[in-house]
Amino acid sequence: MAVEIHPTAIVAKGAELDDGVSIGPYSLIGEHVRIGARTQVLAHVVIENRTRIGADCSVRNFTNLGGPPHHTGYRGEPTELVIGDRNKIWEHVTMHIGAPGGDGVTRVGNDGMFMATSHVGHDCVVGDNVILAHSATLGGHVHVGDFVMVSGLAAVHQYCRVGRYAFIGGLAAVTKDVIPYGMVWGNHAHLEGLNLVGLKRREFGRETISELRSAYRLMFAEEGTFQERVDDTEVAFGKSAPVMEIIDFIRADASRPLCLPEREV
Numbered sequence: 001m002a003v004e005i006h007p008t009a010i011v012a013k014g015a016e017l018d019d020g021v022s023i024g025p026y027s028l029i030g031e032h033v034r035i036g037a038r039t040q041v042l043a044h045v046v047i048e049n050r051t052r053i054g055a056d057c058s059v060r061n062f063t064n065l066g067g068p069p070h071h072t073g074y075r076g077e078p079t080e081l082v083i084g085d086r087n088k089i090w091e092h093v094t095m096h097i098g099a100p101g102g103d104g105v106t107r108v109g110n111d112g113m114f115m116a117t118s119h120v121g122h123d124c125v126v127g128d129n130v131i132l133a134h135s136a137t138l139g140g141h142v143h144v145g146d147f148v149m150v151s152g153l154a155a156v157h158q159y160c161r162v163g164r165y166a167f168i169g170g171l172a173a174v175t176k177d178v179i180p181y182g183m184v185w186g187n188h189a190h191l192e193g194l195n196l197v198g199l200k201r202r203e204f205g206r207e208t209i210s211e212l213r214s215a216y217r218l219m220f221a222e223e224g225t226f227q228e229r230v231d232d233t234e235v236a237f238g239k240s241a242p243v244m245e246i247i248d249f250i251r252a253d254a255s256r257p258l259c260l261p262e263r264e265v
Helices: 196-201 206-219 226-237 241-252
Strands: 050-053 064-067 080-083 094-096 105-108 182-186 189-194
Touching: 050 064, 064 080, 080 094, 094 105, 189 196, 189 206, 196 206, 206 226, 206 241, 226 241
Parallel strands: 050 080, 064 094, 080 105
Antiparallel strands: 182 189
8 A cells, every 4th residue: 555645744754654654734744753554644743753653543633743741851862652553643632752761752552542632741651442532631651551531621640540441530630549440530539439331331241340349348448447448358359350450559559649539438
């Protein structure tokens, strides 16, 4: 399949475009950019610096991919943005390359949807099948697991972790880590329960959902200390892989604050 480049587009000499790539009117592709097979770049798109985009993606109008990080220490270092396959990137989306000091790479997985004006900050790690709704924002160094939904106008503070299958409600300000399968709302966001709608849509079985609900009630009950309740939950539900995923997530970084329920569960 031939590469199609509109006459008004500017593609730098060093850019690598695989078979079937199309570049729309007035788009600008930098010399260190690599674009995978059959990816479509529409009009007025800027893809710059060391940005790699996988196959079968669509990048819509006025998006900027690979812009420099909003980081005061950045001095033009050769950091990267790596985007996987089959992502739908809508109008005015921004995704930045990494900043110096870490591994310098912003990573986005496969099969995601990034709606208009959403933002992925420097050094984020975004999993597969993630949805960022309109104007959803990830600060620098945020880690987002697979199948996470971030609703419109929600913002996740830098360095926060969001576990797999979590749901972040619209307008939420997330300043603490969100457990896998959890659902958070509010400013600042608090844990509202489990993402039951998302779990059913992803075809989790009734038994698994029932185990998660029982484990949630035990873990976030009022009796005892939180650490005691986590230990008790492991004893009661240690054979459940989703429950242990939550427990492992909590234990993985004890220094991070955790979104907790605002009221009794």
